[in-house]
Amino acid sequence: MEKVLEINNLTKQFGKLTAVNDLSFSVEKGNVYGLLGPNGSGKSTTLGMILNVVNPTSGNWKWFGEEHSIESLKKVGAIIERPNFYPYLSAKKNLEIVAEIKGADYLKIEEKLKIVGLWERKNDKFSTFSLGMKQRLAIAGAMLNDPDVLILDEPTNGLDPQGIIKIREIIQDIAAQGTTIILASHLLDEVEKVCSHVVILERGKTLYSGSVDEMTASYGYIEVGSNDSQKLQNFLESMPYFDKITSQGGYFKAILKEDISSESLNKLLFEQGVVVNHLVKRKESLEQQFLQITQKLK
Structure with missing residues (x-):
C-alpha cells in the first residue's frame, strides 16, 4: 500500500x-x-x-x-x-x-x-x-x-x-x-x-x-447465567475456551481465548445438564481495548 x-x-x-x-x-x-x-x-x-x-x-x-x-x-x-x-x-x-x-x-x-x-x-x-x-x-x-x-x-x-x-x-x-x-x-x-x-x-x-x-480483534467475551450458578461456574472453569471468569452479579463474564459461538456453548452446557437463563456473546469495544493498552503500556 x-x-x-x-x-x-x-x-x-x-x-x-x-x-x-x-x-x-x-x-x-x-x-x-x-x-x-x-x-x-x-x-x-x-x-x-x-x-x-x-x-x-x-x-x-x-x-x-x-x-x-x-x-x-x-x-x-x-x-x-x-x-x-x-x-x-x-x-x-x-x-x-x-x-x-x-x-x-x-x-x-x-x-x-x-x-x-x-x-x-x-x-x-x-x-x-x-x-x-x-x-x-x-x-x-x-x-x-x-x-x-x-x-x-x-x-x-x-x-x-x-x-x-x-x-x-x-x-x-x-x-x-x-x-x-x-x-x-x-x-x-x-x-x-x-x-x-x-x-x-x-x-x-x-x-x-x-x-x-x-x-479490537480479540474473541470478545461471553455473558452466561443459570439458576445453578455453582454448576455453571465449575463447567466454565473446566472448558479450554476461557481465559478469565468473573461473577457479574446474576451471571458470569467469561473472556474468550478461543472462538466459540453462543449456540455451540449453549449446546455443550445443555449436554452437561446446565440450563442457562442468560447467554450473550459480546465484542470488546475500542474503549475497553484503549483502557487495557493505556494501563499496560504506561
Whole structure:
C-alpha cells in the first residue's frame, strides 16, 4: 500500500515540556487515520509539525516520499483551527476567496457545497450559520483543490449530537471517494465509528499504532447465567475456551481465548445438564481495548 505520510522519531520540546516524544508512524493511502488521545497528548503539535507551522526539535517526516516539500503540501487540505471566514459574506463568496487563494476552479464550489450539504444555503451570510454549518463550510473550503489528504483537528468539538452525526457522515463520504483522512480526536466513539486505523498518543508517546479492527480483534467475551450458578461456574472453569471468569452479579463474564459461538456453548452446557437463563456473546469495544493498552503500556 502506498504511503502518503511517514513520520520518523518526531520530537517537539517547549522548554522543559516534551509535547511529542520520539513519534513514528506511517499513513497509507485511502484510509482514515485517527490520532487518539486526551487533551495535551501531542495531537495538535504533531499536526502542526507535519503542516510546517511548528518547527520540530528533532526527527523528520515525508509527504508522498518527499521530505519538507512545499509542492507536496499542496496536495494536503487541513482544518486545524476554528472556521474563520468573513462573517458578512455569503458561503459562496467566502469559498470564491478561498478558491482564489488556492488557485482552484470556481466550478468546484457548487460540488463541495453539495458534499457538505450547504448548497441551499450558498447565499446566506457566514454569520447566520450554526457552529456545525461553519465547520462544514470549512471542510468544503479545505476540499476545493481536491487534496489527496484531508487533515481535521477535533472536527466535532463543541457540536450538538445532530451536528456531530452530520460531520461524521461527511467524513465517511469523503473517505469513500478515496481521500486519505487524518483525524485528531479525544473521542473514542468518534474514532471507532469513522476511522480504519488509529494511533493512540499519551504525553507525546505512541501507545498503539495499527488498524482499528486489529485492535479490537480479540474473541470478545461471553455473558452466561443459570439458576445453578455453582454448576455453571465449575463447567466454565473446566472448558479450554476461557481465559478469565468473573461473577457479574446474576451471571458470569467469561473472556474468550478461543472462538466459540453462543449456540455451540449453549449446546455443550445443555449436554452437561446446565440450563442457562442468560447467554450473550459480546465484542470488546475500542474503549475497553484503549483502557487495557493505556494501563499496560504506561
